[in-house]
Amino acid sequence: MPTPVLSKRERFILTANGQETDRPPVWIMRQAGRYMPQYQALRERYGFRDLCVNPEASVAASLLPLELLDIDILIIFNDILIPLEEMGLTVDFPGGGPQIMDPPRDESALDRFRAVTFDDPPVCQGIRLLRQKTDDQLAVLGFAGSPFTLLGYAVEGKLSRNAQEIRGLMLREPALVHEMLRRLTDTVVNYLVAQVESGGAAGVQVFESLGNILSPWEYEEFATRYTREVIARFQAACPGVPVILFSRGSSTYLELMESTGADVLSIDWTMQLADARRRTSKPLQGNLDPLVMTVPGSVEEQFARMLEGFDWRRGWIANLGHGIIPQASVEAAQRFVKCVQNLASK
16 A cells, blocks of 8 residues: 655654655754855844744744755754743853853842743734745644753853863852752743744653763753653643653763653764664654765765664654754755755655
8 A cells, every 4th residue: 555645744643653655744943044145144133032032033934944944843943041041041142152241150140030931922822823924734843942052042042162160060050050950940841832832843852962061960860850741741731732842962861861751863973873863762853963964975974874773664764963053055956955855755
C-alpha cells in the first residue's frame, strides 16, 4: 500500500510521536540568519529587536528559509532573552551579541526579577500570522530558553566563554540561584503555553544552550530539575503538543535529557545518531556539524556518515547539531535539505 502524501505539519507531528513517515522532516536551527543575503537585506530595514517584537518583521524573517530551502518546519524568529525584559531586566542588542545591562548577581536583584505571565505577546501574534501565511500546512514552532540557560545569560550579562559569573554565583549563593531559577521556571512555562494557546504553535523547542558548562551533578541540580518541571507543566497545559529539548553537551547528558520527559531529544554533533539511538528510544533531532555548511562539496558525504548505522525511517527530525553559522553557504544548506528529501525514494 503506498505511503500517503503528508503535509509538512503532519510529517512533523507523526515523527515527533515516533511514527514512520514518507521521509524525515527537516529544518535548520537559526535557519533565518546572517548567512542569507535576503536576511542581510531585511536587517537594513529592521533592527534586530524589531525582528523579535514586530510581528510583521518577525514573520518576514521566519519565511526566508521556506522560500530558499523548502524546509518542513518554521520556527518563529525571536530571541530567547526577550522574556527577561518582561521580568524586569534591561536587554540590549548591540553588534556582537545581546547584553543584559543590569545583571542580577545578588539578593537585591530579586526586586527586579519577577515571574511573569503572558497573554498575547508579540511572539504569539507572529506565530498566528506565520500560520496564516502558510495556510497552516507547515509545522510552526515556538521556543524558549531553559531556566538555567536564561539565568546564565542574565548573570553573565553577555556571551561568555568561561561563564565564571554564573558558576561563581552557584558556589557562593546556591539558594539565590535556586530562587531565580524557580521564577524563571514559572516564566518559561507561561511563555511556552501562550505560544500554543494564543499563537497556535504546532510544537515548542526548549534550548539548554549552556548545558555544556556544567558538571553532571550541576546539570541535574541546576538545569535538569527545572527543565523537567517546565516540560511537565507545559504538557499538562498543552497535551499532545510535542516538546523538543536541545542541549549542548548532549553526549554527556543524554540520559538526563531523556529524564525531563521531552518528546524529542535534539543532540549536538559530538555523538553519532546510531549511538544516541542505542541509549534512548526517544525520537531524535540533529545532528550534522554546522561547520559542514561552510563547505558545500562535503555535504553529501558528511550526511551519509551521519546516518551510518542509524535507522532514519522512524523518529528522526533532520537538523544540524547546533545553529547554522554566519559563514555558512546557502548552497550547502540547500544540499543538506535535498539529501533529506531524497530519502523519500529509498
